Amino acid sequence: MxxxxxxxxxxxxxxxxxxxxxxxxxxxxxxxxxxxxxxxxxxxxxxxxxxxxxxxxxxxxxxxxxxxxxxxxxxxxxxxxxxxxxxxxxxxxxxxxxxxxxxQPVSPYDFQYGELSYEQFPFKLWRKYISQILLSPQKEVVNQYPDKQGDLLLRQEIKKHLHRSRGMICCEEQIIVGCGLHYSLDILCKLLAKENNTIAMEEPGYNGARDVFINNNYNLHLLPASREGLIISSIYHSGACAAYVTPSHQFPYGTVMPISQRKELLNWANANDAYIIEDDYDSELRYDANPVPALHSLDAHDRTIYIGTFSKSLSPSLRVNYMVLPVQMLTMYCSLFRSYNSPVSWLTQRALAAYMRDENYESHIRKMCLTYKRRHDVFIQEATKMFGNKVILHGRGAGLHFVLEFPDGEEQDWLIKQAEKVGVKAYPMIPFWNDQNACPQNMLFTGYSLLSEQQIREGIALLQSAWFGTVSK
CATH class of the missing domain: 1.10.10.10 (Winged helix-like DNA-binding domain superfamily/Winged helix DNA-binding domain)
Known part of the structure; x- marks a missing residue:
């Protein structure tokens, strides 16, 4: 086969x-x-x-x-x-x-994280908008350099979306359209540059962000993250100019930051002339409750830099994300990046703006939530049935991944190799740790965005046989 x-x-x-x-x-x-x-x-x-x-x-x-x-x-x-x-x-x-x-055989049971199944993309509508734009008077700007902050129509639609979905109040002048988180963080590293270049970030946390900070010669101050949230107390002695956090769905544990910690972070930023970089990477995908209010919406002192993306809700290959800068950073941004142009295709931005204008994006998010909630629920049901108390699932209720903890101490290297023997791909937690020696060895990272409900059932059944069945250690 x-x-x-x-x-x-x-x-x-x-x-x-x-x-x-x-x-x-x-x-x-x-x-x-x-x-x-x-x-x-x-x-x-x-x-x-x-x-x-x-x-x-x-x-x-x-x-x-x-x-x-x-x-x-x-x-x-x-x-x-x-x-x-x-x-x-x-x-x-x-x-x-x-x-x-x-x-190596291509596995039909790849519990990867990041890519989306192609069936979810709105091909017909996207083709319609692309055609309409190319046949409209708007096509006159196709040979012009785009605004460095991104297409104005798209920024206006993003502003409306953030107000409706995240409770945020901002203006289109604050919004910078980018081609991914790395691009946005590169810009911020230049805007935040000080003599003491220190960034606080979660440990474990998103390794892609960590690499950007290191490549820009920033020192890292690590804030311990757990299934209960962040330990923020050490940030007061860090000298950090900013803190990079994922408060609505901590990556990778999936924890929602409690309101007390949110207020503590905001107080720290205001008292220390620092900023909070809020990465809201998959805030739309909540299955057990309404989306959690953005940290930005609680900020009364304009110290929060909000970063959102269309990668988890629409398509990662479109390469469209955005950030909302504090008003006080706009002058420096316009000065440092006055000769820049937007890295995202004008046609992509204009099509996305029309897609959002007609409320198709919100409809698409609702469909995505229904689809991935079913997969999320099937994963939990099958894991509970097959693994029992031998595996603890972290990160329920949102997103596109789980963290699997093995209380009996099975180690991730052995677990991954055993999974490979039955044609299943599972992934380690270790890349998300800056201090990799501190990474617990009894955890795995598993996504489910590429798998159908039936593939999730079959894949978990295979994992049960590999880890707890007839396959020996």
């Missing part, structure tokens, strides 16, 4: 090629056996015939199969033969690392 991942970073034809090649080398497909016809396999996998044809062509070039008139593609005898890798011209862009990784 050939499994493909349409949202994978690797081309589908390479996934097919590697799976068939592996089956031939392992003897699962033997000499003289006929492969499925191109049309048949394309229909089975729901892909274009050219994709299958490209995979078969590569296998033929390397001597694994041969096309015979009237018989289709037959497997050749590869025993005791060394096949030279002669890639056809269009394959030369593939790196050797990609090919090596693709030699």
């Amino acid at each position: 050939i499994y493909i991942q349409k949202n994978s970073n690797y081309p589908i034809y390479l996934q097919i090629y590697c799976k068939i090649k592996e089956d031939i080398e392992q003897g699962n497909i033997v000499h003289g056996e006929r492969l499925p016809g191109i049309r048949t396999l394309a229909q089975t996998l729901g892909i274009a015939r050219n994709t299958v044809n490209r995979a078969y062509a590569q296998l033929a070039v390397e001597g694994y199969i041969q096309s015979k008139h009237g018989s289709g593609f037959l497997v050749l005898d590869t025993a005791n033969k060394v096949t030279k890798m002669n890639y056809v011209q269009q394959d030369t862009t593939s790196s050797s690392m990609e090919i090596s990784e693709l030699n």
